Amino acid sequence: MARLLLLIIFIAFISLGIPDSLFGTAWPAINQEFELPVSAAGYVTFAISGCTIISSLISAKVINKYGTGKVTAIGVIMTAAALLGFAYSSSLLWLCLFALPLGLGAGAVDSGLNNYVALHYKASHMNLLHCFYGVGVSISPYLMSLSLSEQNNWREGYYTVSLIQGVIALIVLLTLPVWKKANRSLQEDRGNVSKTVSLAYLFRLPSARAAWMTFISSCAIETTAGIWGSTFLVHTKGLSVESAAKYLTLYYIGMTAGRLLSGLLADKLSSWKLIHIGQSILAAALITLMLPIQSEFSALALFMVGFGIAPIFPNLTHLTPANFGKDISQSMMGAQMAASYVGITIMPPLFGLLAQRLGMNLFPYYLAALFVIMILSITTLITRLKKQNLYAPAKK
Template sequence: MAMTHARFSHKTLILLAYIGFISLGLPDAVHGIAWPRIRPEFDLSQVGLGSILAFGGAGYLLSSFFTGKILSRMHVGTLLGVSTSFVALGLLGYGFTTSWPVFLICAFLIGSGSGAIDGGLNSYVSKNFSASHMSWLHGCYGIGATLGPIIMTQSLVFGTWRHGYLILGLCMTSLAMAFAWTRSIWEIPATSPDKAKPESAPPATLFEALKSKSVILQALLFFFYAGVEVTVAQWSFSLNTGRYGMSIELAGLMSVAFWVSLTAGRFLMGFLVAKLGIDHLLNFSFLGACAGAVLLNVPLVIASTLAHVVLGFSLSAIYPLLMSITSRRVGLRLTDYSIGLQVSAATLGIMIVPTIAGLISQNIGLVGVPIVVVVTAAVLGSLHLLARKPARGSAG
């Protein structure tokens, strides 16, 4: 009976983890669709969208940075329940508020909740589930990022943008209730055979994590990884139309091809990692990312097409697999802190690297975008070579 209960609990957690990753993607891609309707209602300039992203990004960065500290004082099940409630409250606030300052507070709430969910889920999965599950879970984020715009678009067709946010808010409320109901199950060990064994040592601290070379190397990998991914995603359309002379339709197709390759790749890599192993798959992925970045600098339509597909598939495995081997590289004691720092570093990479690409392209033209991508990919590959050796101890 006890074994049956344990299996049921394990399956419940896996299901909730998958739903959790889908939920992470739901709000992320809807602002761009809702913004043309939100802006006139609040009588704002286009800069207002940047304010939403800034407040949300600040909350995300702050909560993910302190994920390890929070998990040292709060069980992961409780963290997920509280954090999802924050996201639900923020989305419902979007749907009801008529005050722009309150709208921005809601953005901060959503960012704070999402950052903690991201850090908490990744930390739990890294320590308890296989690399295949980690890859598939991150593929589910892409499903959520696809469903969110569909929900918002249908809401605009049949109602208003407020309805879209209210629907998303109710979805997150249901998930928060599920996390709250199952919070005790998250404390049952579900360690996968390929994971590190618990260490009998005193609890780690944030300061100790920040002194660890392995933790810092992992964080830098995530910074440059996110920089490559989002720079390609954000600048793809402009690069292909402005420099390579593609039609709007073809350039749009290239952007879609990148995201489809990235999402499909994560599901495919979940199967390949069981056959090739994490280390070999990571080696191939980093090599492919560098090759795709070089291809992106060739001013030919066929080269750009190949670059988007190669980059999408190559990058797809890197984020989830690096998350999965965090405990092996930094030690189990530092895993919670390291993953929080990794999510924070990725958030900074998203903010900084595409901006640098924009500033450079403003001075030397769009040719600067693929140059930034190839330099960032080269740094990413070099850091991978440095970080491949597992840490001997928690201090790195």
């Protein structure tokens, strides 16, 4: 039963990835239709991420009361409805309004499923979970690129993706009884497994702030590359909107491939080792992206950015119970997801404002600055974990 539940969780996590890459791919076309400044994308991403932060911070209390399964089902339904609303939006205001349920639903699903897998499954399963997220973020820009190239209609792309999201919501809803049976075998409901603690309590933990900064910076890299990669290729490399959308798919394919490989290696290499390998690949990719190279090589560099960033988030997430304790892992997971969306909320729109003034050539250097912050944060985290004898760089 635990294996069947894991499959359901994998399918549900596809729904989390689908919306994340869609807006960045569609934005050049939306921007042209609504005659908006490039930086206006920040309003929509701010609304999505702001609601995700709120949802993540309250997720521990809600999940501990209603259970991960029910919260996941409601969250996926909300995101499916929001994507359908995007398809029929007639202005920036409507996009921002439908961004609210999209963010609220995503935050609940993200926090709940990440903690559930971290508690009850292996590191390889966590990496594969995020590989399925990669499936979602790879499918949606490809479908959007087809709608743009064949019909020049971003609305059709949103409509198609909302149908896929709706099917996933139906699957999760119909399989809710599986959660009850699996929870008995996994003994999820033991009283000492999970308790809700305040954000102030977590803030006082020695390693929490460094962990939050690591999540902020790594997710800022991941999202900024996804949202602005297509626009970078259009404005800097001279590609058409349709071609840039297809090339951006390589970024998400790289992320998916990286998480698949990380999952396969997780039984042989520790989570920390996989994180360090990812950082090295990401550094090389960012240096390549800075070079004055042809558009095809820039697309390949974006692939390597996705491949390098891939193992960092899932492995840091899986380490949460080990780093902070199983009893408060749901509260810490919610705080980490909120921290992630702080980076997602602030850094991509900040780049949009800077790019409007300084040009899209800033893109690789902006990612590099975020990378430096991530390295400093993760070094601080490791130092503090070592003092608590919680850092385990080798596979046990």
